[in-house]
Amino acid sequence: MGKTYTEIDDATREFVKRQHVFFVASAPNDVDGHVNLSPKGLDSLRILGPSTIAYLDYTGSGAETIAHVRENGRIAIMLCAFEGPAKIVRFYGKGQVIEPGDEGFDALLAQFKPTAGVRSVIRVEIDRIADSCGFGVPVLHYEAERAQLSLWAEKKGEAGLAAYRRQKNAASIDGMPALRFGEPDAT
Numbered sequence: 001m002g003k004t005y006t007e008i009d010d011a012t013r014e015f016v017k018r019q020h021v022f023f024v025a026s027a028p029n030d031v032d033g034h035v036n037l038s039p040k041g042l043d044s045l046r047i048l049g050p051s052t053i054a055y056l057d058y059t060g061s062g063a064e065t066i067a068h069v070r071e072n073g074r075i076a077i078m079l080c081a082f083e084g085p086a087k088i089v090r091f092y093g094k095g096q097v098i099e100p101g102d103e104g105f106d107a108l109l110a111q112f113k114p115t116a117g118v119r120s121v122i123r124v125e126i127d128r129i130a131d132s133c134g135f136g137v138p139v140l141h142y143e144a145e146r147a148q149l150s151l152w153a154e155k156k157g158e159a160g161l162a163a164y165r166r167q168k169n170a171a172s173i174d175g176m177p178a179l180r181f182g183e184p185d186a187t
Contacts, residue, residue, distance in 0.1 A: 002130055002131055002132035002133070003130070003131055004128065004129060004130045005129040005130070006129070007050035007051050007126075008047055008049075008051065008126075008129065012129065013047055015079070015081070015087060016047060016079060016089065018081075018084070019079045020041055020082075020145075021039055021040065021041045021079075022039075022040050022041075022045055022055075022077055022078065023037060023038065023039055023040070023077070023078045023079075024036075024037070024040055024055070024065055024075065024122075025037045025038075025075070025077075025078070026064065026065045026068035026069060026075050026076075026095075027068055027074065028067070028068050028072070028172070028174060028176060029071060029072050030174065033174045034064065034172075034173055034174055036062075036064035036065055036068060038064070038065060041145060042056070042058070042115070042145055042149070043112075043145070044056040044112065045077075046111045046112065048111070051093075051125060051126045051127075051129075052123065052126065053077065053091060053124050053126065054108055054111065054121050054122060054123040055077075055122050056109075056112055056118050057097075057118070057119055057120040058117045058118060058119065058149060058153070059117045059118075059161050059164060059169070060168075060169075061168055062168070062169070062172070063169040063170075063179055064172050064173065064178075065095075065122065066097050066120060066122075066169070066172075066178040066179060067171065067172035067174070067176035067177060067178040068172070068176070069096065069097050069122065070097055070176075071176060073094040073095055073096070074095075075093060075094070075122070075124055076091065076092050077091045077124065078090045078091075080134050081134055081137065082137065082139065082141075082142070083139065083140070083141060083142065086133055086135050086137060087131060087132075087133070087134045088131060088132045088133070088134040088137065089129070089131045090128075090129070090131070090132075091124060091126045091128075091129055092126065092127060092129075092130075093124045093125050093126040093127050093128070094127065095122050095123065095124045096124075096125075097120050097122060098120060098121045098122075099119070099181055100119075100120075105121060108121040115150055115153075116153035116154045117149060117150065117152070117153025117156075117161060119161075119169065119179060120179070162181070165179055165181065
């Protein structure tokens, strides 16, 4: 039987630390807009307090979560056990996109291992925590993190990443504004 919590307890904190992947869901206000669901990994999730979490948002081909969070703040993060006892934990809350140069970005970034390709940190103030059994989730075994994203970002370099973000991350697939620093220059 699933339970709800008012804050992240020690058992949930330990569960989160053991997981290698989590999923982020967001949606625009427009009913015709695309719902987004993204897998995340690379040790990029941190618990900052009893009702606050944050994750590193890496440069990628889209910026849906950023656009949705900017519009309405709604975000859900789900972790499920692929090894060990079956369990699913969901965090629901209001997100905030914090980009390089924003107040607090450097302090948040210091919570993580240095890595190439970070375009923002998404901080979530949680208003609901729920767990459930996860009996339908298969047992899978973790092998290793993939190195391709970091290698790709290092090869592109800062100038190449900035150009890529301007091209791919200035707007969502629905045309909503996404990264501020990814917007084309108005020259």
